[in-house]
């Protein structure tokens with residue numbers, strides 16, 4: 001897994017609550033057996049029109065948000081299916097972090113395993129950051145994982161929570177399977193109980 | 194004496210390592226695998242030169258992609274075929290038992306697990322699928338995982354996992370006529386919202402839950418994830434032991450008796466406390482119909498499509514506007530005035546034999562309304578055989594329903610069973626997300642009885658007033 005330490009990036013606001021994983025990556029793209037190639041299908045049904053052309057009204061398609069790497073969304077982002085194709089699609093599109101008031105459980109877990117940082121911040125902070133991203137062209141945020149902080153252009157910092165282990169894994173790009181396998185004797189002992 | 198909830202007991206009994214400054218390592222007794230979320234996990238094993246630690250605790254089937262039409266014909270969707278082929282190759286390479294498309298045991302992973310006795314009380318069970326919560330109906334700790342975690346379990350038979358909060362949802366009283374397990378869970382989600390159970394393991398308790406059959410309990414636990422819960426579970430009791438007896442992978446003879454003694458220790462101790470609780474009365478629950486684009490957007494069949502203006506927050510107002518636009522519904526429309534085009538009876542929520550019996554009872558001697566396409570998709574080949582032995586297939590066919598082969602089918606439409614844009618469907622599945630059953634398709638979630646009644650009337654109808 002790719003390590004995550006610090007990131008500065010353009011912010012795109014997706015003004016929706018309860019964005020489910022069926023929206024993030026619709027099922028017709030789950031038939032691939034590879035781990036790559038999902039980015040172009042991110043938010044497919046919102047992003048493209050019937051005829052396959054980009055939907056000019058969808059926020060990701062606005063030229064000012066091209067190359068955004070930080071997504072802001074409403075509560076309960078990533079609810080629904082356990083498909084890890086959702087974080088793969090977000091990551092392969094170019095997102096490094098997602099900011100929302102809350103995340104669905106499995107989705108949040110899946111993000112950590114793919115080097116994407118799901119950051120939960122209070123709803124009023126999310127609303128104001130989202131407003132800034134709409135009002136200010138080229139609005140960027142800096143994310144400092146070590147400090148657990150989202151830093152605005154004016155220097156305001158918003159701290160966020162993350163589990164120690166998740167933080168450690170992200171900072172070091174840790175192979176979690178390798179981590180567990182070092183306790184092989186414990187596993188074997190458990191099996192022989 | 195220390196009192197514990199059932200979740201805490203199962204959790205503790207499966208800890209391989211738990212030291213204060215490390216994330217706990219939890220042992221997994223049973224791992225179920227299907228074709229859609231596993232290929233990248235096997236690929237990861239190969240890339241890192243790793244083996245499957247316990248192929249004997251791993252079981253695979255094909256369900257999401259499989260066609261539900263004539264199985265003797267070649268599969269026309271080549272990408273889907275490739276995914277199924279990949280699962281077969283991976284199972285052969287890593288020595289994992291596979292119930293493939295031609296197996297008499299094939300079916301939706303959450304239907305065949307319990308059916309074969311693979312799912313057992315007190316066990317930890319995972320699968321790369323969010324509706325793994327279904328298996329909690331037998332008193333197992335069962336939850337969905339992502340592909341990286343599938344790889345982790347394949348390689349180590351363990352998961353790194355933090356303990357969840359506990360949430361008791363207690364339902365006492367007697368369910369009124371025409372109200373089903375599906376209505377219980379939809380009404381719970383309507384109460385607490387689709388993130389109301391976030392991060393928690395829900396235990397369903399109370400006399401109304403005790404009165405449910407195992408299959409009905411599965412319907413309730415199945416949709417725990419639609420309230421955001423990590424898992425849902427119901428304590429084992431005599432109903433559970435009876436269900437387990439004689440199942441293929443269940444213990445036999447003296448071992449079974451010993452297992453029952455162990456299972457009796459699982460239920461939550463008297464006096465143990467949960468982090469959260471909710472109480473509902475079964476008598477207050479009416480048949481439910483969803484009107485929006487998530488399972489929390491639900492109301493009584495006697496209700497109306499809500500008005501965005503009545504929503505408590507600006508976000509909810511916008512979400513409701515979006516949902517009504519997508520669903521093409523006007524505020525204030527009585528639910529029973531909504532006409533439908535399609536009916537889908539199936540999915541891991543409602544495709545077991547008792548679901549098909551309930552739907553067949555409504556369909557018997559009636560006809561599917563004109564211009565409506567209705568289909569019944571059994572959850573497994575075993576359910577299909579049983580239904581055919583009871584003549585249910587004939588009842589459905591006579592009424593004008595299509596009778597299909599087992600699989601996920603139009604629950605998510607990865608196979609050719611999909612809604613056309615704009616079509617409106619009464620569905621016994623679990624998700625009414627935008628595009629879930631086909632791009633532009635509109636899904637209303639209901640119970641099997643309500644789905645069958647809707648098929649014959651052409652619009653939603655209160656099953657309680659539907660003469661039998």
Ligand code: SF4
Pocket residue numbers: 256257301302303322324540541542600601604605622623
């Ligand atoms: S029936 Fe539907 S919800 Fe159940 S496993 Fe299949 S796709 Fe998922």
